[in-house]
Amino acid sequence: MGRGPAARTGVRAAGISPTDLALRAGYLKAIPLPPDAVLGFEAAGTVDAVGPGVTGTSIGDDVTALLLSLGGYAEYAVASTWARKPHAVSWLDAAALPSSAEAAERVLRQLNVTSGETLLLFGGGGSVGIIATQLAAARGVKVISAVGEHDETLARELGATPVRYGPGVAGRVRALGAVDAVFDAAGKGVLADAIALAGGPRRVITLSDPAAAGFGVTLSEAAPGRAPGALDEAIALLAEMQQAAEAHRQLESGSVHERIILTLS
Numbered sequence: 001m002g003r004g005p006a007a008r009t010g011v012r013a014a015g016i017s018p019t020d021l022a023l024r025a026g027y028l029k030a031i032p033l034p035p036d037a038v039l040g041f042e043a044a045g046t047v048d049a050v051g052p053g054v055t056g057t058s059i060g061d062d063v064t065a066l067l068l069s070l071g072g073y074a075e076y077a078v079a080s081t082w083a084r085k086p087h088a089v090s091w092l093d094a095a096a097l098p099s100s101a102e103a104a105e106r107v108l109r110q111l112n113v114t115s116g117e118t119l120l121l122f123g124g125g126g127s128v129g130i131i132a133t134q135l136a137a138a139r140g141v142k143v144i145s146a147v148g149e150h151d152e153t154l155a156r157e158l159g160a161t162p163v164r165y166g167p168g169v170a171g172r173v174r175a176l177g178a179v180d181a182v183f184d185a186a187g188k189g190v191l192a193d194a195i196a197l198a199g200g201p202r203r204v205i206t207l208s209d210p211a212a213a214g215f216g217v218t219l220s221e222a223a224p225g226r227a228p229g230a231l232d233e234a235i236a237l238l239a240e241m242q243q244a245a246e247a248h249r250q251l252e253s254g255s256v257h258e259r260i261i262l263t264l265s
């Protein structure tokens with residue numbers, strides 16, 4: 001992941017998320033929003049200027065950036081955290097990744113879930129949850145994903161065991177076994193159940209429940225350098241998956257009949 005005072009990118013695509021709506025409505029007091037602020041936590045584009053002391057990128061590089069000082073909806077954005085965009089990843093996918101990927105990886109690191117442990121994930125069908133499920137499963141973590149009926153198949157395809165969220169969720173989770181840690185990527189009043197299932201608040205983290213402090217639970221917030229390398233890791237995995245998917249499409253359509261070699265660039 002590139003770090004440094006600043007690199008300026010000409011924006012090709014900008015991500016828009018529920019967090020932007022909360023920010024615009026004034027619900028996120030932690031992030032100052034001056035009257036002339038330009039929204040946008042994430043954007044993908046081509047670097048056209050770098051500040052002194054910047055390492056890890058140069059003019060002409062295609063990058064995707066996490067913009068903790070906002071500004072992604074503009075023609076140009078100034079970034080202090082970014083990752084190279086592989087050719088296999090589209091501009092749209094690259095722009096949709098940074099905020100959710102950084103949050104997913106950050107919370108998994110904070111929870112310190114390791115291979116063989118069981119993670120209960122609330123919000124497994126959402127932007128953060130979809131990425132968190134795959135990153136956790138790739139580490140050998142067993143994921144129980146609390147989702148709505150419409151996301152059960154998705155959760156299963158991503159490598160999780162789905163349970164239906166809503167009243168009675170704690171009982172449904174208990175029926176599947178013990179839980180080591182809980183990742184709340186929904187923020188919809190699940191912390192009492194989370195604490196009961198994890199045996200206390202120590203290994204429960206929420207991304208957005210404003211009641212966190214009252215429950216003694218950590219509310220994880222983005223800050224520069226909090227999850228170094230998270231964006232590089234996520235975009236490399238996405239590139240691998242997209243290359244593999246494209247290779248399958250080509251073989252299935254008959255346009256290619258020989259072995260296809262996957263490479264990252």
Ligand SMILES: NC(=O)c1ccc[n+]([C@@H]2O[C@H](COP(=O)([O-])OP(=O)(O)OC[C@H]3O[C@@H](n4cnc5c(N)ncnc54)[C@H](OP(=O)(O)O)[C@@H]3O)[C@@H](O)[C@H]2O)c1
Nearest residue numbers: 019103122123125126127128148165186188207208220222
């Ligand atoms: N602190 C940070 O750094 C940070 C970074 C990124 C995001 N966030 C916050 O994290 C939250 C998730 O972000 P996102 O982009 O992933 O949002 P999202 O795409 O809207 O996903 C939220 C998911 O939560 C599910 N959900 C709703 N009620 C639930 C419940 N009671 N139990 C389990 N799941 C439930 C939703 O399912 P349905 O579709 O069935 O409603 C949806 O799949 C947002 O509040 C966002 O603002 C914080």
